[in-house]
Amino acid sequence: DVKVTQSSRYLVKRTGEKVFLECVQDMDHENMFWYRQDPGLGLRLIYFSYDVKMKEKGDIPEGYSVSREKKERFSLILESASTNQTSMYLCASSDRAFGNTIYFGEGSWLTVV
Amino acid sequence: KNQVEQSPQSLIILEGKNCTLQCNYTVSPFSNLRWYKQDTGRGPVSLTIMTFSENTKSNGRYTATLDADTKQSSLHITASQLSDSASYICVVSANYGGSQGNLIFGKGTKLSVKP
Numbered sequence: 001d002v003k004v005t006q007s008s009r010y011l012v013k014r015t016g017e018k019v020f021l022e023c024v025q026d027m028d029h030e031n032m033f034w035y036r037q038d039p040g041l042g043l044r045l046i047y048f049s050y051d052v053k054m055k056e057k058g059d060i061p062e063g064y065s066v067s068r069e070k071k072e073r074f075s076l077i078l079e080s081a082s083t084n085q086t087s088m089y090l091c092a093s094s095d096r097a098f099g100n101t102i103y104f105g106e107g108s109w110l111t112v113v
Numbered sequence: 114k115n116q117v118e119q120s121p122q123s124l125i126i127l128e129g130k131n132c133t134l135q136c137n138y139t140v141s142p143f144s145n146l147r148w149y150k151q152d153t154g155r156g157p158v159s160l161t162i163m164t165f166s167e168n169t170k171s172n173g174r175y176t177a178t179l180d181a182d183t184k185q186s187s188l189h190i191t192a193s194q195l196s197d198s199a200s201y202i203c204v205v206s207a208n209y210g211g212s213q214g215n216l217i218f219g220k221g222t223k224l225s226v227k228p
Contacts, residue, residue: 004156040220041220042202042218042219042220042221043157043202043218044218045216090156090157092156100162101159101162102147102159102216103159104149104156104157104158105156106155106156107154107155107156109154
């Protein structure tokens, strides 16, 4: 069974803290994504990676960075968390064939206080 | 501007009834359209994927249709069950040469199935 695992389901962090959200997939997929989901706004792409060490900015990259040192792992980093980054974060992966299924993790609920 | 609009925003139906969710898009060049189901507090799960040449695709009690001429898709749920209560998200891919970063998400329809 395909699996995208996000390391933390619920986090509470303080303003200014550095936050790491980790995502691991076991399907040998080339593509990995980070989205955030807010009520009324739907899913918005933060960053995506199409290969190890490769990344592209999505629609809302400001305040975020990513790291992909290994094919199976894609990390989202909030350098200095702010309250407007309180959200649900979803990691996803897919193989390189265009039009294929994208698999999502269960989500990480981040609250910044 | 590439956009995906879903209607209704929310819907309440009785268990056993059928329902249809709508998705209109203005995405060009169009590549494919996906429907996802998202249970509350969980990640989205794929239901169907359709390219422009496909006009219907089924997954159990879920049937998606696509009219590429009018740029409309619908998701029909037959004989609804309580477990169908979820948000349903329409996602359209723009074909920009293979990048998977060109997905345009609708805001979803929240379906509640009542006993």
